Amino acid sequence: MAAKAKPKSTRKKAKSSGSGNNTIKFIKAFWILFASGIFFAVLLFLLASWGAFGEMPKFEELENPQNDLATQIISSDGVQIGTFFKENRTPVNYEDLPQHLVDALVATEDARFYEHSGIDARGTLRAFIFLGSKGGASTISQQLAKQLFTGGSKNKFERYLQKIQEWVIATRLERQYTKKEIITMYLNKYDFLNQAIGISSASRIYFGKYPKDLGVEEAAVLVGMLKNSSLYNPLRRPEIVKKRRDVVLNQMTKYGYLGEKERDRLKELPLKLDYSPEGHSDGTATYFREYVRSWMAKWVKENPKGLDEDGDKEYYDIYRDGLQINVTIDSRMQKYAEEATKQHMANLQKEFDKQEKKNKNTPFRNINKSEIERIINRSIKTSARRKKMLSEGKSEKEILESFDVKTEMRIFSWKGEIDTIMTPRDSIYYYKKFLRSGLMSMEPQTGHVKAWVGGVNYKHFQYDHVYQGARQVGSTFKPFVYATAIDQLKLSPCDTLPRSQVTISAGSNGVVDKDWTPKNSDGEYSGYLNLKNALAKSVNTVTARLMDRIGPEPIVRLVKKMGVESEIPEVASIALGSVDLKLSEMVGAYSTFANQGIYTKPVMITSIEDKNGTVLYQFVPETRDVISKEAAFVTINLMEGVTHSGSGVRLRTGPSSRYDYKNVVTGHPYRFKNPIAGKTGTTQNQSDGWFMGFVPNLCTGVWVGGDDRATHFRTVTFGQGATMALPIWALYMKKCYADKSLNVSQDAFKKPEDLSIEVDCKAFKNSGQNSDDGIDEFSF
Known part of the structure; x- marks a missing residue:
């Protein structure tokens, strides 16, 4: 019997029941998959937070992220003139960031920065859906997390794991810090290349200004570099950097931070840099900064900051600990000193090279x-x-x-x-031909050194002619002889002595093995001179007579009290400057005269602070009485004569028309009207040229010469201190006087109230007179 077929309606119900089961299975599978995904994601985050994918920062590390901070050298006028660093990072506070810089950052890197808590859900979803083709999902917080704690990766898998770590760290950072602090940390951390780590260094290096002074277009350049500082580097690829800058400006307009008209105007501006590298051989005050580094190396050894975990002494690291060294250098005066040195030395070298063409043994x-x-x-x-x-x-x-x-x-x-291309031996000959120079400028009353130029170029000539180099001082030593005689014998600038030759016998006053008979440079030995004219004209025989009367011992004793530490033999020839002294010693000693006979030890570093502003070192002034106010003033009066009628007279007139100085001295005549005391110095064979000059509140010394004494001008016309060194002093002082904010004195030197020595010699006739003209010789 044939089986009966099932009714159709029954078959449909069976089919419908199967479809429903499949839907239920699909829904179950979806939720299981979704839940598994959520569980897997949560597990990944938990594993990442537990350190399964790599060590995670501890709470203390999040609280105080460790960065190498550069030590800053801050000038007396508040300008950073240099840094010591492993990473050239100088932190800046949020309050010092211009608002348009912050706006450019947020608009370009993280438009919903103020809305999320470390992870931008919309951006992350968009990145997943479009596989990053419509922008990434990294927030500023994530980028900071990457810089602080994760770093680079070797492959994509590691990068994915690091991304998860960054998400976790970013959320922790958001809980730990405010939005402002995160922005500040991010900008302080980023490496803009060319030793510009952090926004402060980048602003100075690329634009020569502090972050708060950045224009909108300049801020846009630096924000544009955040995408890839190597690709978008203005020194290497200015064209694409300009395009990237314009993208940042567009983003600012898109999010309402910048109007369209202003954007269009800024986009028309060219890319304008003021590149100021901050390597140790770059920038301003390079020789001075090397002195500071050497000084700090000794200081940190003598001043440990505490004990480490093992109980051993722990020392400050000037390359990592972010110290602040406050120095006496004035950035404006330092700039003027470097400009004056460069201006004169370039011209002087041109003349030297011209004269060397006929020298077979040059230089x-x-x-x-x-x-x-x-x-x-x-x-x-x-x-x-x-x-x-x-x-x-x-x-x-x-x-x-x-x-x-x-x-x-x-x-x-x-x-x-x-x-x-040349041999190293030939390069030695090449560098030997360059004349060198040194300049130091100091406030006599405080001892604060305001400018320090140790040479013409630190990168190529690293020997410091301010602090390292001791050179023969020539006639600049004579004021010490005169000062000793005045202090002991109460001599007046009006007292007269014969120009005739004098011989100091062997065994007398420090001459050891032979008689000493100095000669005058002009070969003139007749007549009499008062002391003021004798020093102005740098007459050797008159100085020798003073030496014969007082002897070398009290002179050496005086100079030592004035801070000179170099060895000075007690021999008669020191009267004419046969001794080698440092420029820094000479400036300190001459400042004693300007400070009414009180020596103040030169000061370069006033204080040191740690990164939190705690004072670690504070200098204590070091002064001592050396000579009376009266003797100091009379010596100054003598040296004023040098700038009125002696070798320094061109300070009043400018280059002399008797010589061809057009290749050496540029510009208009100096024509200083104010009181200036000073002394030139020229050593044998024109090997060293000096000028020591000062006004009541500023003493400046300049030295010029070859690396070796055998490198020098052929004649005294160009080889004298008045031609080699004095112009640098004059150019420097002109610039200082032009800057009224410096308050460099143009007043007369302070006259002691109880002055008993006559300094007004108007009643006496000029030089060249003799006793027959009614001038009484001062009898020894």
Whole structure:
């Protein structure tokens, strides 16, 4: 019997029941998958927070993220003139950020920054859906997390795990810090390249200004670099940087931070940089900064900051601890000093090179070939190249041979660095031809050093002619002889002495083995001179007579009280400056006269603070009475004569028409009207040129010469201190006087109330007179 077929309605119900089961299964599967995804995501976040994918920062690390902070050198007028660093990062507070910089950052990097709590859900979803083609999802907080705690990765899988870590850290950062603090930390952390780490360094290096002074278009450039500072670097790819800047400006307009008209105006502006590198050989006060670094190296050893976990002494690290060194240098005066030095030395070098064309032994004079060879070999022995090769285990033979092998190098010139090929030996000859210089400027009353120029270019000439170099001082030593005689014998500038030659016998007053008979540079020995004219004209025989009367011992004692630490032999010839002294010592000693006979030790560093502003060091002034106010004032009166009728008279008139100074001294005549005391100095063979000059509240010394004494001008016309050194002083002081904010004195020197020595010599006739003209010789 055939089976009966099921009714159709029954079949449909069975089919419908199966479809329903499938839907239920699909829904169950979806929710299971969704729940599993949520569970897996939560698990990933939990694992990341537990450190399964890599060590996570502790609460203390989130509270105080560790960054290497550069030590800042802050000038007396509040300008950062240099840094010591492993990473050139100088932190800035949120209050010091211009609002348009913050707006540009938020508009470009994280438009919903103020709305999310570390993770931008909309941005993250968009990134997943479009696989990043319509922008990434990293918030500012996530980018900060990456910079602070995660870093780079080797492959995509690691990067995904790091991304999860960044999400976790970002949310923790949001709980720990305010939005303003996160922005500040992010901008302080980012590496803008070219030693510009953090917004403060980047602003100074790329635009020569502090963040608060950035224009909108400049802020847009730096914000644009945040995407990729290597790709969007204005020094390497200015065209694409400008396009990127305009993108930032568009974003600011899109989110209402900038109007369309203002945006369009800013987009028309060219990309304008003021690149100011901050390497140790770059920027301002380079020689002074090296002095500070050397001083700090000693200070940190003598001042440990505490004990570490093992009980050992822990020392400050000037490259990482973010110290602030407050110095006496005035950034404006330092700038003027460097400009004056560069202006004069470039012209002086041009004249020197011109005269050297006919010199077969250039740049050396008055020495033979064996002496030249000794100079070159001495330079080889002290060279950085030799030291490096010795550290690499090279033999002396290999080292010497290497100095005769041509190599690529970048050398200094007054027109800019030159890439060339030459042997290291030839480079020594090349650098020997350059004249060197030093300048130091100091406030006599406080001891504060306001300007310090140790040479013409620190990168290529690292020897500091302010603090390291001791050179023969020549006639600049004579005021010490006069001051001692005035202090002991109460001499007046009006007292007269014969110009005739004098011989100081062997064994007398410090002459050890032979008689000493100094000569006058002009060969004139007749007649009489008062002391004021004698010093003004730097007459050697008159100075020798003073030395014969008082002896070298009290002079040396006086100079030592004035802060000179270099060795000074007690011999008669020191009267004419046969001794080698440092420029820093000379400025300190001359400042004693301007400070009414009181020596104040030069001060370079006033205080040191840690990164939290705690004062770690405070300088204590060091002063002592050296000579009476009367003797100091009378000596000043003598030195004023130098600038009125002596070798310093061109301060009143400018370059003399008797000589061709057009290649050496530029600009208009100096024509100073105010009281100036000073003394020039020129040593034998014109090897050293000096000028020491001061006004009541500023003493400045300048030295110019060759690296070796055999490098010098052929004649005294260009080789004297009045031509080599004085113009730098004059140019510097002109710039200082032009800046009224500096308050450099133009007043007369303060006259002691109880002055008993006559200083007005108008009743006496000028130089060249003799006793027959009614002038009484001061009898010894």
